[in-house]
Amino acid sequence: xxKSVVVIVLSVLFVATASAQDRIVKNDASEIEAKVITISPxxxxxxxxxxxxxxxxxxxxxxxxxxxxxxxxxxxxxDFSRETKPESKSDRKKISFQAYSxxxxxxxxxxxxxxxxxxxxxxxxxxxxxxxxxxxHTMMADLYVSTSYALYPYSVFMVGGYIPIGxxxxxxxxxxxxxxxxxxxxxxxxMGCIDFSGRAFYCNVGTGFDLGRFSFxxxxxxxxxxxxxxxxxxxxxxxx
Numbered sequence: 001x002x003k004s005v006v007v008i009v010l011s012v013l014f015v016a017t018a019s020a021q022d023r024i025v026k027n028d029a030s031e032i033e034a035k036v037i038t039i040s041p042x043x044x045x046x047x048x049x050x051x052x053x054x055x056x057x058x059x060x061x062x063x064x065x066x067x068x069x070x071x072x073x074x075x076x077x078x079d080f081s082r083e084t085k086p087e088s089k090s091d092r093k094k095i096s097f098q099a100y101s102x103x104x105x106x107x108x109x110x111x112x113x114x115x116x117x118x119x120x121x122x123x124x125x126x127x128x129x130x131x132x133x134x135x136x137h138t139m140m141a142d143l144y145v146s147t148s149y150a151l152y153p154y155s156v157f158m159v160g161g162y163i164p165i166g167x168x169x170x171x172x173x174x175x176x177x178x179x180x181x182x183x184x185x186x187x188x189x190x191m192g193c194i195d196f197s198g199r200a201f202y203c204n205v206g207t208g209f210d211l212g213r214f215s216f217x218x219x220x221x222x223x224x225x226x227x228x229x230x231x232x233x234x235x236x237x238x239x240x
Contacts, residue, residue, distance in 0.1 A: 021049045023068040024059070027078060036067060096240040098123040099131070104233025106137055106221055113138030113161075117233065119168045123240045126174050133168035133186050136161060162223070164190045164202045172210075181209040190223055200224030204231060213237050 024032040024046065034046040037056060044059050044067070066076040099120040106115055115138070121131015139160035166188020174180045183206075190202035206219015215237050221229040 021070055022046070025065045025068070026059075026063055027065050029065070036069070094125055096123050097121075098129055098237065098239035100215060100235050100237055102135075102215070102217070102233040102235035104217075104231055104235075106139075106229040106231045108227075108229045111139050111141035112229065113140045115231065115233065117164075117235075121168065126180075127172050129168075129170040129172070129182075131168050132165075133188070134163060134165045136163055137190075160192070162190045162192045162200075164188060166202055178212045179209065181207070183207055184217055184219060206231065208233075210237055 022034050022036045024034050024036070024044070026032070032046070033049040034057075035049055035052060037045045037047065039045075039061075042061060044061060044064060045056055046059070047056055048054060061077050064077040066074055066078075068074050097120075100118065102115070102117040102119075104115045104117070106112055115135060117133060117135035119131045119133035121129060123129050139162075164186070166186045168184070168186045170182045170184050172180045172182045184204070186202075186204045188202050190200050192199075200223055202221075202223055204219055204221040206217050208215060208217030208219075213236055215235040216233070217235075218232050219230070221227075221231045223229070
């Protein structure tokens with residue numbers, strides 16, 4: 001009888017001793033039987049349960065999933081069920097509204113003038129934009145007239161203007177989130193409104209870059225197959 005009581009007591013003490021340890025469960029699901037000593041905002045220090053008189057170890061809190069203490073309490077350090085996946089480029093909105101407003105100038109060796117352009121459309125991912133572009137372009141020139149019908153040569157200051165309407169397309173090559181070089185092309189037609197009658201084919205091609213909300217472009221413009229101008233423009237971007 002006494003032997004039975006001793007065996008029972010020893011068994012209870014063994015079970016109590018076996019469970020009287022802290023269990024550190026790491027993020028990879030591996031476990032360490034330990035005696036936790038301190039917990040700081042960054043680290044956890046502990047001794048191995050199998051060697052309580054041995055060295056003190058450290059572990060980063062970020063590497064610990066949870067600790068089950070000897071009294072049965074559980075402290076969670078990384079709750080993976082609440083974590084959200086960081087937004088990646090593939091998760092971003094694929095299509096968004098975008099618009100531009102530009103002030104600039106068209107010019108060649110004989111004439112030129114200030115321009116106003118506006119474009120509104122959609123941005124498709126980070127690499128392409130398509131929208132309707134229109135505006136008002138002026139043409140000013142100081143022409144020197146010398147003909148057999150004129151007794152004396154004279155100069156004439158000419159002012160003209162037209163409204164371009166076309167499809168504006170931009171292909172981007174993003175360098176950073178703010179600095180985005182692009183290739184530009186607009187195809188459409190133009191309608192004269194000041195000393196320029198009729199309608200004509202209109203196109204411009206060029207390059208430029210967006211820097212945050214600001215946009216800069218240079219390139220070549222053709223009107224009706226006969227007018228060949230260079231252009232430069234500075235604008236502001238709305239939307240994405």
